[in-house]
């Protein structure tokens with residue numbers, strides 16, 4: 001049956017891109033034309049600057065990315081104003097034809113997970129197309145996301161092997177039978193993916209695998225042929241384009257590669273005067289960085 005993975009794959013074929021830009025707005029790195037006084041500005045002023053920043057990025061990357069990935073923490077920190085900026089960003093990205101991955105990493109007891117799932121995959125103004133989900137409360141924590149995604153034609157990414165340096169502390173713990181914890185979660189995911197495959201043979205239930213762990217990714221890719229990988233950690237965290245091949249299937253599908261700071265703050269690179277960057281300069285530099293990243297990734301995919 002047709003599912004959200006079909007939409008994702010068809011859009012990435014049409015745009016010739018599996019690249020995703022993360023929207024992690026930190027006003028400490030905003031040029032002065034967006035905000036000058038970061039200490040005393042009201043939350044409303046900050047939220048307006050965040051939306052303006054995001055609009056510039058979305059305009060610059062829209063031709064080169066299949067989705068944007070707002071990181072919820074950067075909006076929640078400004079309370080209701082921040083959430084308003086997020087809602088405006090989601091609506092703006094949609095108007096440019098982009099898919100939206102809310103990087104929220106939610107997961108709770110079943111009843112609360114259901115509420116989270118409705119917030120991020122239902123009819124709420126916060127709702128995107130996909131959401132990241134923390135599986136560490138067990139299946140009653142993530143199954144509500146699966147149900148709501150299925151009923152609304154959307155998708156989710158369950159954390160498996162995250163990109164951060166200490167991810168091994170918990171995710172690589174050895175279980176009694178010698179299996180690693182993250183791999184046990186992969187076994188559950190595989191079962192779910194078999195019964196939720198779409199026309200392109202991928203489930204709408206994907207998984208997060210960091211670009212910083214290509215060895216693990218190779219094994220996970222073989223074991224989970226029906227799950228799309230969301231791959232953060234490319235760029236700023238050290239994930240390299242040349243290591244990305246193992247994240248894809250033989251057709252160059254099956255993974256979305258995401259970068260946040262490496263793209264959205266590229267105007268700071270080697271520029272001691274970055275605070276004076278103009279909107280036009282920001283647009284040009286970010287567009288160039290997104291195009292370059294897309295092409296590097298496509299080269300590895302053989303596209």
Ligand SMILES: O=c1ccn([C@@H]2O[C@H](COP(=O)(O)O)[C@@H](O)[C@H]2O)c(=O)[nH]1
Nearest residue numbers: 071162163210232236237259260261262
């Ligand atoms: O394993 C994970 C899961 C999520 N993230 C998030 O992705 C971005 C990465 O930002 P960069 O600037 O490209 O390093 C950030 O929002 C993380 O919270 C991750 O890094 N790793």
